[in-house]
Amino acid sequence: MNIPFLDLSRIEESLKERLKNRFAKVLEVGVFSGGKEVEQFEKSVSSFLNSAFSIPCANGTDALELALRALNIGSGDEVIVPAMTWVSTAEAVVLVGAKPVFWDTDTAGLLRNDWEKAVTSKTKAVIPVHLYGKMLEMVDLTEKAKFSGLFVIEDAAQAFGAFQNGRAAGTWGDVGCLSFYPTKNFGALGEAGMCLTQDANLATQIRLLLNHGQPIRDQHEVVGRNSRIDSIQAAFLNVILEDLQVNQQKRKAIVKQYLEAFSGIEGLRLPTGILDSAHNAHLFVIKTERRDELKAFLEEKGIGTAIHYPMILPDMLPYRSEGDFANARRLAETGLSLPLNPYLKKEEVEFIIEMILNFFVRW
Ligand SMILES: Cc1ncc(COP(=O)(O)O)c(C=O)c1O
Structure with missing residues (x-):
């Protein structure tokens, strides 16, 4: 037997056909950044996860960085991060100039629930990571964070489609970050990510930051960057969501x-x-x-x-x-x-x- 850990060439034939058809359609329409596929993707995820704002971006690491920037976290700030996670969680914190303060996990790999002991006067946020797809106890976590005046950025990169008390992973925090890296349960045929938020102001800020700080073309209000999703990935994800x-x-x-x-x-x-x-x-x-x-x-x-x-x-x-x-x-x-x-x-x-x-x- 040869059983690979994961072999994406095994995607079923019917899905491969639908993906090819969608690619042909995108080629026909000729819109490769933004456009209807991206709009549909936002709507579908918002409805599936019951999230007010679902903002696609280039990948999950960018989603974390965008969340931190939108919350004005940077130099001199501390962010609590679990010691066991994919590197992106801490990488994003360092990229915005803040300091990751590591805390141990429980035996399942989730931030240990005495993490508030790591809070100092510099702490601005905590990043719970729903590692392996398992959600932390979010009522407890969000209450503690509120008590300490901290933002919650959920790293839900591995937990798309997990729901606790009927509420989706990524919709509990100030911002929830998703990854559609190909190996995820809901993966693209390339790179893609998303920020979820229930706050209109944060949504506006995240959209600005990922598109060169432009609310409209050629008007640059803040220093942003390009972290837009490819339309073709949004199109593929629209198809993949069906399954x-x-x-x-x-x-x-x-x-x-x-x-x-x-x-x-x-x-x-x-x-x-x-x-x-x-x-x-x-x-x-x-x-x-x-x-x-x-x-x-x-x-x-x-x-x-x-x-x-x-x-x-x-x-x-x-x-x-x-x-x-x-x-x-x-x-x-x-x-x-x-x-x-x-x-x-x-x-x-x-x-x-x-x-x-x-x-x-x-x-
Ligand atoms: C826990 C965690 N955080 C962040 C990321 C970053 O996502 P991406 O690979 O899309 O940048 C991933 C996935 O790779 C992840 O598993």
């Missing part, structure tokens, strides 16, 4: 199989809450002290896995910082992501399960 719910069901069905097969195995810890609506089943991350051995074993059997992520941010050269990051560090040492995507075949899922059982039970 999202079905694909989500496929992911959750595989998760169910994994959870049933692996429950009770000694030395193997499974993700929690992954079948809930507050988790979009982006990644299935198991934890074991034998992680590297298991990864090599599966590799040998033709099963691709991944590590999200092998190093915590405060250990990386550009972000080096001291502190107690024990849970985040354990996750970097023991976490392993198993294949979880709508393109996996029944016999592949069964083979993955069989091999993992072989490793733990019979080996």
Whole structure:
């Protein structure tokens, strides 16, 4: 067997056809920046997530930077960031001239809920990251942030389509940031991202910043940049959104199989809450002290896995910082992501399960 961790060439034929047709249509219309596809994309996401403003941009990292800039966060300010996340979360903070202050996560990789201990007189915001697709407890987080007078920027890059108490990931904070990087549950055929906000003033500011500070052509009011989405990506995403719910069901069905097969195995810890609506089943991350051995074993059997992520941010050269990051560090040492995507075949899922059982039970 050869089961890649994720192989996007496996996108189903019917979707490939619809994408080709949409590309042909965009070519025909001849609008490659802005236009109707981008407008439709904004509307569809707003309606799906029930978000007042859904502002597409070039990628998820830009979305974070735009959010920070729109909230006037910069030099001299501190922003609380979890020690375990994709690098963009801290990168954006540094790019605007502010300082990321790292805090440990819980054992699932979510900002530990005593993060308010990191608040100082310089703290302006906290960035909860819904890592692997699992949402933090947002009522608790937003109440604490309000109490300390902090902005909340949700990094919902991995959590598109997760809902807590009926409210979508990314719509709880002052700004929510999404990524449509191709490997995401809702991914483009290239790069794209989005800022969600429920505040009209912030929406205006974000739109200004991502389009050279122009409210209208040739009128530049602030120093902005170009972080517009490509129309072709918006068009592809409009098509890909049609299949999202079905694909989500496929992911959750595989998760169910994994959870049933692996429950009770000694030395193997499974993700929690992954079948809930507050988790979009982006990644299935198991934890074991034998992680590297298991990864090599599966590799040998033709099963691709991944590590999200092998190093915590405060250990990386550009972000080096001291502190107690024990849970985040354990996750970097023991976490392993198993294949979880709508393109996996029944016999592949069964083979993955069989091999993992072989490793733990019979080996
Ligand atoms: C948690 C997290 N934050 C931010 C990003 C940045 O998104 P992008 O790759 O679209 O810049 C990603 C995705 O790559 C991510 O997983």
